[in-house]
Amino acid sequence: MTDNTVNGSNTNIKPGGTSFVRSLLNAWSWLFLILILGFFEIYAQTQTGSTLLFRIYNLQAISIAASQILLLGLGLTLVIVAGHIDLSIAFSTGFAAVVMALIVRTAGADADWVTVILAMLAGLGAAALVGAVNGWLVAILNVPSFIGTLGTYGIARGAALIVAGGATVSIRNDHTRAFGNGDILGLPVPLVVAAVLTLVCHYLLKHTRFGAHTYALGANRASVERAGVNVKKHLILLFILSAFTAGIGGLIYTSRFSAGAANAGEPILLYAVAAVFIGGASLTGGQGTITGTVIGAFIIAVIQFGLVFCGLPPYWQFVAVGLVIIVAVLVDQSKDRLMGGKS
Protein backbone atom coordinates (compact mmCIF):
# COMPACT_ATOMS: atom_id res chain seq x y z
CA MET A 1 0.00 0.00 0.00
CA THR A 2 2.34 2.74 1.19
CA ASP A 3 5.43 0.59 0.88
CA ASN A 4 7.15 2.25 -2.01
CA THR A 5 6.47 5.75 -0.73
CA VAL A 6 8.77 5.22 2.22
CA ASN A 7 11.97 7.05 1.71
CA GLY A 8 14.89 6.07 3.86
CA SER A 9 17.01 9.15 3.26
CA ASN A 10 15.17 11.60 5.48
CA THR A 11 14.62 9.18 8.35
CA ASN A 12 18.12 7.84 8.84
CA ILE A 13 19.41 11.26 9.74
CA LYS A 14 17.86 12.53 12.93
CA PRO A 15 19.18 15.89 13.96
CA GLY A 16 18.94 16.58 17.67
CA GLY A 17 16.50 19.43 17.19
CA THR A 18 13.94 17.26 15.41
CA SER A 19 13.99 14.50 17.99
CA PHE A 20 13.56 17.09 20.74
CA VAL A 21 10.51 18.54 19.02
CA ARG A 22 9.25 15.03 18.46
CA SER A 23 9.46 14.00 22.09
CA LEU A 24 7.82 17.30 22.97
CA LEU A 25 4.96 16.48 20.61
CA ASN A 26 4.67 12.99 22.06
CA ALA A 27 4.41 14.42 25.54
CA TRP A 28 2.20 17.35 24.63
CA SER A 29 -0.91 15.97 26.32
CA TRP A 30 0.98 15.64 29.63
CA LEU A 31 2.26 19.18 29.26
CA PHE A 32 -1.18 20.42 28.37
CA LEU A 33 -2.73 18.76 31.41
CA ILE A 34 -0.08 20.33 33.68
CA LEU A 35 -0.62 23.68 31.97
CA ILE A 36 -4.38 23.81 32.51
CA LEU A 37 -4.04 22.56 36.08
CA GLY A 38 -1.52 25.33 36.70
CA PHE A 39 -3.77 27.87 35.03
CA PHE A 40 -6.83 27.00 37.11
CA GLU A 41 -4.77 26.83 40.30
CA ILE A 42 -3.28 30.28 39.73
CA TYR A 43 -6.72 31.60 38.86
CA ALA A 44 -8.17 30.13 42.06
CA GLN A 45 -5.34 31.47 44.23
CA THR A 46 -5.29 34.98 42.82
CA GLN A 47 -8.93 35.62 41.94
CA THR A 48 -10.86 33.81 44.64
CA GLY A 49 -8.21 33.14 47.27
CA SER A 50 -9.11 29.43 47.22
CA THR A 51 -7.42 26.37 45.75
CA LEU A 52 -8.36 23.86 43.09
CA LEU A 53 -5.63 21.30 43.48
CA PHE A 54 -5.30 21.12 47.24
CA ARG A 55 -8.84 20.17 48.16
CA ILE A 56 -9.76 16.50 48.27
CA TYR A 57 -13.33 17.30 47.22
CA ASN A 58 -12.17 18.96 43.98
CA LEU A 59 -9.77 16.17 43.12
CA GLN A 60 -12.45 13.59 43.77
CA ALA A 61 -14.99 15.41 41.63
CA ILE A 62 -12.49 15.70 38.76
CA SER A 63 -11.50 12.05 39.09
CA ILE A 64 -15.08 10.84 39.05
CA ALA A 65 -15.86 12.93 35.99
CA ALA A 66 -12.74 11.56 34.33
CA SER A 67 -13.66 7.99 35.26
CA GLN A 68 -17.05 8.34 33.55
CA ILE A 69 -15.31 9.43 30.36
CA LEU A 70 -12.73 6.68 30.78
CA LEU A 71 -15.23 3.87 31.10
CA LEU A 72 -16.57 4.74 27.67
CA GLY A 73 -13.11 5.48 26.32
CA LEU A 74 -11.17 2.38 27.41
CA GLY A 75 -12.64 -0.23 25.09
CA LEU A 76 -13.06 2.49 22.48
CA THR A 77 -9.28 3.06 22.53
CA LEU A 78 -8.64 -0.49 21.38
CA VAL A 79 -11.32 -0.19 18.69
CA ILE A 80 -9.75 3.06 17.42
CA VAL A 81 -6.21 1.61 17.51
CA ALA A 82 -7.54 -1.20 15.31
CA GLY A 83 -8.66 1.46 12.81
CA HIS A 84 -12.37 1.46 13.63
CA ILE A 85 -14.83 3.51 15.68
CA ASP A 86 -17.69 2.62 18.02
CA LEU A 87 -20.42 5.25 18.32
CA SER A 88 -22.94 2.87 19.88
CA ILE A 89 -21.17 2.96 23.28
CA ALA A 90 -23.35 5.98 24.08
CA PHE A 91 -26.35 3.69 24.35
CA SER A 92 -24.58 0.48 25.37
CA THR A 93 -24.11 2.47 28.57
CA GLY A 94 -27.77 3.48 28.74
CA PHE A 95 -29.02 0.02 27.81
CA ALA A 96 -26.95 -1.59 30.59
CA ALA A 97 -28.07 1.09 33.07
CA VAL A 98 -31.77 0.57 32.29
CA VAL A 99 -31.67 -3.24 32.27
CA MET A 100 -29.91 -3.32 35.64
CA ALA A 101 -32.30 -0.75 37.13
CA LEU A 102 -35.39 -2.63 35.93
CA ILE A 103 -34.26 -5.90 37.47
CA VAL A 104 -33.34 -4.27 40.78
CA ARG A 105 -36.66 -2.43 40.88
CA THR A 106 -38.62 -5.59 40.12
CA ALA A 107 -36.74 -7.39 42.89
CA GLY A 108 -37.70 -4.64 45.33
CA ALA A 109 -36.00 -2.49 47.93
CA ASP A 110 -34.85 -5.43 50.01
CA ALA A 111 -33.22 -7.30 47.15
CA ASP A 112 -29.97 -8.92 48.32
CA TRP A 113 -26.42 -8.71 46.97
CA VAL A 114 -26.84 -11.77 44.77
CA THR A 115 -29.83 -10.25 43.02
CA VAL A 116 -28.00 -6.95 42.53
CA ILE A 117 -25.00 -8.76 41.04
CA LEU A 118 -27.27 -10.77 38.75
CA ALA A 119 -28.93 -7.52 37.67
CA MET A 120 -25.48 -6.10 36.89
CA LEU A 121 -24.55 -9.17 34.87
CA ALA A 122 -27.80 -8.85 32.94
CA GLY A 123 -26.98 -5.19 32.22
CA LEU A 124 -23.52 -6.16 31.01
CA GLY A 125 -25.07 -8.90 28.89
CA ALA A 126 -27.35 -6.33 27.25
CA ALA A 127 -24.34 -4.12 26.46
CA ALA A 128 -22.28 -7.07 25.21
CA LEU A 129 -25.14 -7.96 22.89
CA VAL A 130 -24.84 -4.52 21.27
CA GLY A 131 -21.08 -5.12 20.96
CA ALA A 132 -21.60 -8.52 19.39
CA VAL A 133 -23.97 -7.02 16.82
CA ASN A 134 -21.35 -4.34 16.03
CA GLY A 135 -18.70 -7.01 15.62
CA TRP A 136 -20.95 -9.06 13.38
CA LEU A 137 -21.74 -6.04 11.20
CA VAL A 138 -18.11 -4.92 10.88
CA ALA A 139 -16.26 -8.24 10.82
CA ILE A 140 -18.67 -10.54 9.00
CA LEU A 141 -20.77 -8.19 6.86
CA ASN A 142 -17.91 -5.70 6.23
CA VAL A 143 -20.08 -2.69 7.12
CA PRO A 144 -17.86 0.36 7.79
CA SER A 145 -17.75 0.73 11.57
CA PHE A 146 -18.82 4.39 11.49
CA ILE A 147 -22.07 3.47 9.74
CA GLY A 148 -22.61 0.14 11.48
CA THR A 149 -22.22 1.53 14.98
CA LEU A 150 -24.30 4.58 14.07
CA GLY A 151 -27.03 2.08 13.27
CA THR A 152 -26.65 0.25 16.56
CA TYR A 153 -26.44 3.65 18.32
CA GLY A 154 -30.03 4.15 17.20
CA ILE A 155 -31.11 0.58 17.86
CA ALA A 156 -29.63 0.48 21.37
CA ARG A 157 -31.17 3.86 22.13
CA GLY A 158 -34.58 2.65 21.03
CA ALA A 159 -34.20 -0.65 22.86
CA ALA A 160 -33.22 1.11 26.09
CA LEU A 161 -36.14 3.54 25.85
CA ILE A 162 -38.62 0.76 25.02
CA VAL A 163 -37.41 -1.40 27.90
CA ALA A 164 -37.61 1.57 30.26
CA GLY A 165 -40.98 2.67 28.93
CA GLY A 166 -39.47 5.99 27.91
CA ALA A 167 -38.81 7.10 31.47
CA THR A 168 -36.00 7.03 33.99
CA VAL A 169 -36.14 3.84 36.06
CA SER A 170 -35.63 4.92 39.64
CA ILE A 171 -34.77 2.32 42.25
CA ARG A 172 -34.36 2.11 45.98
CA ASN A 173 -31.84 -0.43 47.14
CA ASP A 174 -29.10 -0.10 49.77
CA HIS A 175 -26.66 -2.49 48.13
CA THR A 176 -26.86 -0.65 44.85
CA ARG A 177 -26.39 2.66 46.56
CA ALA A 178 -23.40 1.30 48.49
CA PHE A 179 -21.80 0.18 45.25
CA GLY A 180 -22.28 3.57 43.59
CA ASN A 181 -21.45 5.81 46.53
CA GLY A 182 -19.35 3.78 48.93
CA ASP A 183 -15.61 3.63 49.07
CA ILE A 184 -12.79 1.10 49.16
CA LEU A 185 -9.75 2.14 51.23
CA GLY A 186 -11.01 5.72 51.15
CA LEU A 187 -11.43 5.79 47.37
CA PRO A 188 -14.88 6.03 45.78
CA VAL A 189 -15.97 2.70 44.28
CA PRO A 190 -16.51 4.14 40.76
CA LEU A 191 -12.90 5.33 40.80
CA VAL A 192 -11.60 1.96 41.91
CA VAL A 193 -13.62 0.16 39.22
CA ALA A 194 -12.36 2.55 36.54
CA ALA A 195 -8.77 2.17 37.77
CA VAL A 196 -8.92 -1.63 37.68
CA LEU A 197 -10.44 -1.63 34.18
CA THR A 198 -7.81 0.87 33.06
CA LEU A 199 -5.03 -1.45 34.22
CA VAL A 200 -6.63 -4.44 32.52
CA CYS A 201 -7.05 -2.58 29.23
CA HIS A 202 -3.51 -1.19 29.44
CA TYR A 203 -2.15 -4.69 29.97
CA LEU A 204 -4.26 -6.03 27.09
CA LEU A 205 -3.15 -3.39 24.63
CA LYS A 206 0.50 -3.06 25.58
CA HIS A 207 1.64 -6.42 26.86
CA THR A 208 -0.34 -9.14 25.12
CA ARG A 209 -0.37 -10.73 21.68
CA PHE A 210 -3.97 -9.51 21.41
CA GLY A 211 -2.70 -5.94 21.80
CA ALA A 212 0.09 -6.39 19.26
CA HIS A 213 -2.45 -7.75 16.76
CA THR A 214 -4.72 -4.78 17.48
CA TYR A 215 -1.93 -2.32 16.56
CA ALA A 216 -0.99 -4.34 13.46
CA LEU A 217 -4.63 -4.48 12.41
CA GLY A 218 -4.82 -0.70 12.53
CA ALA A 219 -1.71 -0.31 10.39
CA ASN A 220 -2.22 -3.05 7.82
CA ARG A 221 -5.01 -5.59 8.00
CA ALA A 222 -3.22 -7.84 5.50
CA SER A 223 -0.21 -8.15 7.80
CA VAL A 224 -2.31 -9.76 10.53
CA GLU A 225 -4.41 -11.86 8.17
CA ARG A 226 -1.34 -13.32 6.53
CA ALA A 227 0.24 -13.92 9.91
CA GLY A 228 -2.59 -16.38 10.47
CA VAL A 229 -4.55 -14.35 13.01
CA ASN A 230 -8.33 -14.77 12.93
CA VAL A 231 -9.13 -11.13 12.16
CA LYS A 232 -12.90 -11.55 12.24
CA LYS A 233 -12.86 -13.06 15.70
CA HIS A 234 -10.44 -10.35 16.81
CA LEU A 235 -12.73 -7.57 15.59
CA ILE A 236 -15.80 -9.10 17.24
CA LEU A 237 -13.92 -9.35 20.55
CA LEU A 238 -12.83 -5.71 20.24
CA PHE A 239 -16.39 -4.48 19.80
CA ILE A 240 -17.63 -6.64 22.67
CA LEU A 241 -14.86 -5.23 24.88
CA SER A 242 -15.83 -1.70 23.89
CA ALA A 243 -19.49 -2.30 24.75
CA PHE A 244 -18.44 -4.06 27.95
CA THR A 245 -16.45 -1.15 29.41
CA ALA A 246 -19.23 1.23 28.38
CA GLY A 247 -21.75 -1.11 30.02
CA ILE A 248 -19.80 -0.95 33.28
CA GLY A 249 -20.19 2.82 33.00
CA GLY A 250 -23.95 2.22 32.87
CA LEU A 251 -23.92 0.03 35.99
CA ILE A 252 -22.05 2.73 37.88
CA TYR A 253 -24.50 5.38 36.68
CA THR A 254 -27.49 3.39 37.93
CA SER A 255 -25.76 2.68 41.24
CA ARG A 256 -24.63 6.26 41.84
CA PHE A 257 -27.92 7.94 41.05
CA SER A 258 -30.25 5.09 42.07
CA ALA A 259 -31.82 5.42 38.65
CA GLY A 260 -31.26 3.93 35.22
CA ALA A 261 -31.57 6.32 32.29
CA ALA A 262 -31.49 5.36 28.62
CA ASN A 263 -29.40 8.43 27.82
CA ALA A 264 -26.90 7.86 30.64
CA GLY A 265 -23.95 7.68 28.24
CA GLU A 266 -25.12 9.97 25.48
CA PRO A 267 -23.55 13.23 26.73
CA ILE A 268 -20.26 11.42 27.39
CA LEU A 269 -19.79 9.83 23.95
CA LEU A 270 -18.12 12.85 22.37
CA TYR A 271 -15.90 13.35 25.40
CA ALA A 272 -14.81 9.72 25.25
CA VAL A 273 -13.97 9.95 21.55
CA ALA A 274 -12.15 13.21 22.22
CA ALA A 275 -10.16 11.71 25.10
CA VAL A 276 -8.90 8.91 22.85
CA PHE A 277 -7.75 11.35 20.16
CA ILE A 278 -6.26 13.83 22.62
CA GLY A 279 -4.37 10.84 24.01
CA GLY A 280 -2.55 10.37 20.73
CA ALA A 281 -4.75 8.02 18.71
CA SER A 282 -5.16 8.60 15.01
CA LEU A 283 -8.31 8.28 12.89
CA THR A 284 -6.44 6.03 10.48
CA GLY A 285 -5.66 3.56 13.26
CA GLY A 286 -2.47 1.94 14.46
CA GLN A 287 -1.78 4.54 17.14
CA GLY A 288 -3.01 5.35 20.61
CA THR A 289 -2.45 4.15 24.17
CA ILE A 290 -4.50 3.65 27.31
CA THR A 291 -2.19 6.06 29.17
CA GLY A 292 -2.97 8.65 26.51
CA THR A 293 -6.71 8.12 26.90
CA VAL A 294 -6.42 8.49 30.68
CA ILE A 295 -4.67 11.83 30.24
CA GLY A 296 -7.23 12.86 27.63
CA ALA A 297 -10.06 12.03 30.02
CA PHE A 298 -8.41 14.04 32.79
CA ILE A 299 -7.83 17.03 30.50
CA ILE A 300 -11.53 17.10 29.66
CA ALA A 301 -12.59 16.59 33.29
CA VAL A 302 -10.28 19.41 34.47
CA ILE A 303 -11.68 21.74 31.80
CA GLN A 304 -15.26 20.86 32.78
CA PHE A 305 -14.67 21.33 36.47
CA GLY A 306 -12.24 24.25 36.17
CA LEU A 307 -14.55 26.42 34.08
CA VAL A 308 -17.41 25.95 36.51
CA PHE A 309 -14.98 26.55 39.35
CA CYS A 310 -13.99 29.86 37.76
CA GLY A 311 -17.64 30.85 37.68
CA LEU A 312 -18.04 30.69 33.90
CA PRO A 313 -21.34 29.41 32.50
CA PRO A 314 -20.96 25.63 32.07
CA TYR A 315 -21.64 25.89 28.33
CA TRP A 316 -18.11 27.15 27.81
CA GLN A 317 -16.86 23.63 28.45
CA PHE A 318 -18.21 22.54 25.06
CA VAL A 319 -16.26 25.29 23.34
CA ALA A 320 -13.09 24.54 25.31
CA VAL A 321 -13.21 20.77 24.71
CA GLY A 322 -13.89 21.41 21.02
CA LEU A 323 -10.79 23.57 20.80
CA VAL A 324 -8.68 20.94 22.52
CA ILE A 325 -9.84 18.28 20.03
CA ILE A 326 -8.75 20.49 17.14
CA VAL A 327 -5.37 21.09 18.76
CA ALA A 328 -4.97 17.34 19.26
CA VAL A 329 -5.54 16.68 15.57
CA LEU A 330 -3.10 19.43 14.59
CA VAL A 331 -0.43 17.95 16.86
CA ASP A 332 -1.06 14.50 15.36
CA GLN A 333 -0.60 15.91 11.86
CA SER A 334 2.65 17.68 12.60
CA LYS A 335 3.92 14.51 14.27
CA ASP A 336 3.28 12.58 11.04
CA ARG A 337 5.05 15.24 9.05
CA LEU A 338 8.07 15.06 11.34
CA MET A 339 8.23 11.29 11.20
CA GLY A 340 8.10 11.52 7.41
CA GLY A 341 5.82 8.52 7.52
CA LYS A 342 2.29 8.59 6.29
CA SER A 343 1.28 9.59 2.84
Place this chain on the structure above:
Amino acid sequence: MTALLKIDGLRKRFGGNEAVKNVSFEVNPGECVVLAGDNGAGKSTVIKMISGVYQPTDGKVYMNGALLTGKTPEAVRTAGIETIYQDLALADNLDPGLNLYLGREAVKHVLGVPYLDRRKMREDAAKVMLSLGIVVPDPTAPVREMSGGQRQAIAIARAIHWQAGIVIMDEPTAALGVPEQREVMALIERLKKQGVGIILISHNLPDIFAAADRIIVLARGVVAGERRPAETNDEEIVRMMMGATL
Protein backbone atom coordinates in the same frame (compact mmCIF):
# COMPACT_ATOMS: atom_id res chain seq x y z
CA MET B 1 15.82 -36.59 -4.96
CA THR B 2 12.37 -36.50 -3.36
CA ALA B 3 10.40 -33.36 -3.88
CA LEU B 4 10.01 -30.97 -0.95
CA LEU B 5 6.77 -29.56 -2.25
CA LYS B 6 4.40 -31.36 -4.58
CA ILE B 7 1.50 -29.59 -6.24
CA ASP B 8 -0.99 -31.90 -7.86
CA GLY B 9 -3.77 -30.80 -10.18
CA LEU B 10 -4.73 -27.51 -8.52
CA ARG B 11 -7.94 -25.94 -9.73
CA LYS B 12 -9.72 -22.80 -8.54
CA ARG B 13 -13.06 -21.45 -9.60
CA PHE B 14 -14.37 -18.01 -8.62
CA GLY B 15 -18.06 -18.02 -9.52
CA GLY B 16 -18.18 -18.67 -13.24
CA ASN B 17 -14.53 -17.87 -13.80
CA GLU B 18 -11.99 -20.68 -13.63
CA ALA B 19 -8.80 -18.79 -12.68
CA VAL B 20 -6.65 -21.90 -12.37
CA LYS B 21 -7.56 -24.96 -14.40
CA ASN B 22 -4.95 -27.64 -13.83
CA VAL B 23 -1.56 -26.84 -12.36
CA SER B 24 0.96 -29.44 -11.16
CA PHE B 25 4.65 -29.09 -10.37
CA GLU B 26 7.28 -29.96 -7.79
CA VAL B 27 9.95 -28.01 -5.90
CA ASN B 28 13.16 -29.66 -4.64
CA PRO B 29 15.39 -28.52 -1.77
CA GLY B 30 17.76 -25.72 -2.79
CA GLU B 31 15.93 -25.19 -6.04
CA CYS B 32 14.42 -21.97 -7.36
CA VAL B 33 11.33 -22.54 -9.45
CA VAL B 34 10.06 -19.47 -11.25
CA LEU B 35 6.35 -19.18 -11.96
CA ALA B 36 6.22 -16.96 -15.01
CA GLY B 37 3.14 -15.64 -16.71
CA ASP B 38 1.27 -12.58 -17.83
CA ASN B 39 -1.18 -10.75 -15.56
CA GLY B 40 -4.22 -12.94 -14.98
CA ALA B 41 -2.37 -16.15 -15.82
CA GLY B 42 -3.18 -17.48 -12.34
CA LYS B 43 0.23 -17.13 -10.64
CA SER B 44 -1.10 -15.34 -7.56
CA THR B 45 -4.07 -17.68 -7.25
CA VAL B 46 -1.72 -20.68 -7.31
CA ILE B 47 0.50 -19.33 -4.52
CA LYS B 48 -2.51 -18.35 -2.43
CA MET B 49 -3.73 -21.95 -2.70
CA ILE B 50 -0.31 -23.17 -1.57
CA SER B 51 -0.13 -20.75 1.37
CA GLY B 52 -3.65 -21.61 2.53
CA VAL B 53 -5.22 -18.22 1.84
CA TYR B 54 -7.50 -19.81 -0.81
CA GLN B 55 -8.85 -23.33 -0.64
CA PRO B 56 -8.56 -25.01 -4.03
CA THR B 57 -11.73 -26.14 -5.79
CA ASP B 58 -9.84 -29.31 -6.63
CA GLY B 59 -6.29 -30.67 -6.34
CA LYS B 60 -3.78 -31.19 -3.55
CA VAL B 61 -0.59 -29.74 -2.07
CA TYR B 62 1.96 -31.94 -0.25
CA MET B 63 4.93 -30.79 1.82
CA ASN B 64 7.46 -33.56 2.57
CA GLY B 65 4.77 -36.03 1.62
CA ALA B 66 2.21 -34.65 4.11
CA LEU B 67 -1.07 -33.25 2.81
CA LEU B 68 -1.37 -29.46 3.30
CA THR B 69 -4.61 -28.79 1.45
CA GLY B 70 -7.40 -27.65 3.77
CA LYS B 71 -5.05 -26.23 6.38
CA THR B 72 -5.15 -22.64 7.61
CA PRO B 73 -2.46 -20.14 6.56
CA GLU B 74 -1.03 -20.43 10.06
CA ALA B 75 -0.76 -24.21 9.84
CA VAL B 76 0.87 -23.91 6.41
CA ARG B 77 3.47 -21.54 7.86
CA THR B 78 4.09 -23.90 10.74
CA ALA B 79 4.63 -26.67 8.18
CA GLY B 80 7.50 -24.56 6.79
CA ILE B 81 6.11 -22.56 3.89
CA GLU B 82 6.71 -18.82 4.22
CA THR B 83 5.20 -16.39 1.74
CA ILE B 84 6.65 -12.97 1.01
CA TYR B 85 4.05 -10.84 -0.72
CA GLN B 86 4.70 -8.00 -3.09
CA ASP B 87 3.43 -5.49 -0.54
CA LEU B 88 5.51 -7.24 2.18
CA ALA B 89 2.56 -7.29 4.62
CA LEU B 90 4.46 -5.43 7.31
CA ALA B 91 2.76 -3.62 10.17
CA ASP B 92 4.39 -0.22 9.66
CA ASN B 93 3.70 1.01 13.18
CA LEU B 94 5.50 -1.88 14.89
CA ASP B 95 9.22 -2.48 15.37
CA PRO B 96 11.22 -5.07 13.37
CA GLY B 97 10.99 -7.56 16.26
CA LEU B 98 7.20 -7.63 16.35
CA ASN B 99 7.07 -7.79 12.56
CA LEU B 100 9.43 -10.76 12.59
CA TYR B 101 7.21 -12.51 15.13
CA LEU B 102 3.78 -11.26 13.98
CA GLY B 103 1.21 -13.95 14.72
CA ARG B 104 3.78 -15.98 16.70
CA GLU B 105 4.87 -13.39 19.28
CA ALA B 106 7.33 -14.41 21.97
CA VAL B 107 5.83 -14.29 25.45
CA LYS B 108 7.45 -14.36 28.87
CA HIS B 109 5.68 -14.95 32.16
CA VAL B 110 5.91 -12.60 35.13
CA LEU B 111 4.25 -14.16 38.19
CA GLY B 112 2.32 -16.42 35.86
CA VAL B 113 1.00 -13.52 33.77
CA PRO B 114 2.01 -13.58 30.10
CA TYR B 115 3.82 -10.51 28.77
CA LEU B 116 5.17 -9.84 25.28
CA ASP B 117 8.92 -10.46 25.31
CA ARG B 118 9.81 -7.37 23.28
CA ARG B 119 13.51 -7.53 24.01
CA LYS B 120 13.92 -11.10 22.78
CA MET B 121 11.98 -10.27 19.61
CA ARG B 122 14.09 -7.17 18.97
CA GLU B 123 17.37 -8.99 19.56
CA ASP B 124 16.38 -11.85 17.28
CA ALA B 125 15.34 -9.41 14.57
CA ALA B 126 18.66 -7.56 14.76
CA LYS B 127 20.53 -10.89 14.64
CA VAL B 128 18.73 -12.23 11.55
CA MET B 129 18.99 -8.88 9.80
CA LEU B 130 22.71 -8.82 10.51
CA SER B 131 23.06 -12.27 8.92
CA LEU B 132 21.56 -10.65 5.82
CA GLY B 133 24.18 -7.91 6.04
CA ILE B 134 21.80 -5.25 7.33
CA VAL B 135 22.36 -3.24 10.49
CA VAL B 136 19.10 -2.06 12.07
CA PRO B 137 19.78 1.53 13.14
CA ASP B 138 17.14 1.65 15.90
CA PRO B 139 15.52 -1.68 16.84
CA THR B 140 12.73 0.11 18.73
CA ALA B 141 11.70 2.33 15.82
CA PRO B 142 8.67 1.36 13.73
CA VAL B 143 9.55 -0.21 10.38
CA ARG B 144 7.84 2.70 8.61
CA GLU B 145 11.08 4.60 9.22
CA MET B 146 13.16 2.09 7.26
CA SER B 147 14.23 2.04 3.63
CA GLY B 148 12.66 -0.18 0.97
CA GLY B 149 15.59 -2.60 1.01
CA GLN B 150 15.60 -2.88 4.80
CA ARG B 151 11.88 -3.57 4.78
CA GLN B 152 12.34 -6.27 2.16
CA ALA B 153 15.02 -7.79 4.36
CA ILE B 154 12.59 -7.96 7.30
CA ALA B 155 10.19 -9.98 5.18
CA ILE B 156 13.01 -12.31 4.12
CA ALA B 157 14.27 -12.45 7.71
CA ARG B 158 10.90 -13.91 8.71
CA ALA B 159 11.47 -16.83 6.36
CA ILE B 160 15.00 -17.43 7.63
CA HIS B 161 14.11 -17.06 11.29
CA TRP B 162 11.24 -19.51 11.09
CA GLN B 163 13.43 -21.95 9.17
CA ALA B 164 11.14 -22.23 6.22
CA GLY B 165 11.67 -25.17 3.88
CA ILE B 166 9.89 -23.36 1.08
CA VAL B 167 9.85 -19.61 0.49
CA ILE B 168 7.34 -18.16 -1.91
CA MET B 169 8.25 -14.70 -3.22
CA ASP B 170 5.70 -12.64 -5.14
CA GLU B 171 7.41 -10.12 -7.43
CA PRO B 172 10.05 -9.32 -4.80
CA THR B 173 11.91 -6.78 -6.89
CA ALA B 174 8.94 -4.92 -8.36
CA ALA B 175 9.04 -1.91 -6.03
CA LEU B 176 12.82 -1.68 -5.64
CA GLY B 177 15.67 0.30 -7.16
CA VAL B 178 18.44 -1.43 -9.12
CA PRO B 179 20.94 -1.90 -6.25
CA GLU B 180 18.20 -3.29 -4.02
CA GLN B 181 17.07 -5.65 -6.79
CA ARG B 182 20.61 -7.05 -6.84
CA GLU B 183 20.53 -7.49 -3.06
CA VAL B 184 17.33 -9.48 -3.32
CA MET B 185 18.81 -11.72 -6.02
CA ALA B 186 21.82 -12.30 -3.76
CA LEU B 187 19.47 -13.16 -0.89
CA ILE B 188 17.77 -15.74 -3.10
CA GLU B 189 21.14 -17.37 -3.81
CA ARG B 190 21.87 -17.44 -0.08
CA LEU B 191 18.53 -19.09 0.68
CA LYS B 192 19.18 -21.72 -2.02
CA LYS B 193 22.57 -22.58 -0.50
CA GLN B 194 20.80 -23.23 2.80
CA GLY B 195 18.70 -25.86 1.04
CA VAL B 196 15.54 -23.75 0.94
CA GLY B 197 13.21 -24.35 -1.99
CA ILE B 198 12.02 -21.14 -3.60
CA ILE B 199 9.00 -20.35 -5.70
CA LEU B 200 9.53 -17.00 -7.36
CA ILE B 201 6.70 -15.20 -9.09
CA SER B 202 7.88 -12.85 -11.77
CA HIS B 203 7.22 -11.48 -15.20
CA ASN B 204 10.59 -9.73 -15.39
CA LEU B 205 12.66 -11.75 -17.86
CA PRO B 206 16.17 -10.81 -16.60
CA ASP B 207 15.10 -11.77 -13.03
CA ILE B 208 13.64 -15.01 -14.27
CA PHE B 209 16.81 -16.07 -16.07
CA ALA B 210 19.08 -14.91 -13.25
CA ALA B 211 17.32 -16.79 -10.47
CA ALA B 212 15.63 -19.83 -11.97
CA ASP B 213 16.69 -23.43 -11.93
CA ARG B 214 13.42 -24.22 -13.69
CA ILE B 215 10.89 -21.94 -15.33
CA ILE B 216 7.24 -22.92 -15.27
CA VAL B 217 5.13 -20.77 -17.55
CA LEU B 218 1.45 -20.29 -16.76
CA ALA B 219 -1.02 -19.06 -19.33
CA ARG B 220 -4.75 -18.70 -18.71
CA GLY B 221 -4.69 -20.95 -15.68
CA VAL B 222 -2.75 -23.90 -17.10
CA VAL B 223 0.93 -24.83 -17.29
CA ALA B 224 1.94 -23.75 -20.78
CA GLY B 225 5.36 -25.35 -20.48
CA GLU B 226 8.39 -26.01 -18.33
CA ARG B 227 12.01 -25.19 -19.28
CA ARG B 228 15.48 -24.98 -17.79
CA PRO B 229 17.06 -21.56 -18.38
CA ALA B 230 19.90 -23.12 -20.39
CA GLU B 231 17.56 -24.79 -22.87
CA THR B 232 15.41 -21.77 -23.70
CA ASN B 233 15.48 -18.05 -24.43
CA ASP B 234 13.48 -14.87 -23.81
CA GLU B 235 11.56 -15.22 -26.98
CA GLU B 236 10.28 -18.70 -26.31
CA ILE B 237 9.24 -17.81 -22.74
CA VAL B 238 7.33 -14.77 -23.94
CA ARG B 239 5.62 -16.85 -26.62
CA MET B 240 4.57 -19.37 -23.96
CA MET B 241 3.31 -16.58 -21.69
CA MET B 242 1.16 -15.29 -24.51
CA GLY B 243 -0.44 -18.71 -24.68
CA ALA B 244 1.00 -19.93 -28.00
CA THR B 245 0.51 -23.66 -28.35
CA LEU B 246 3.67 -25.73 -28.30
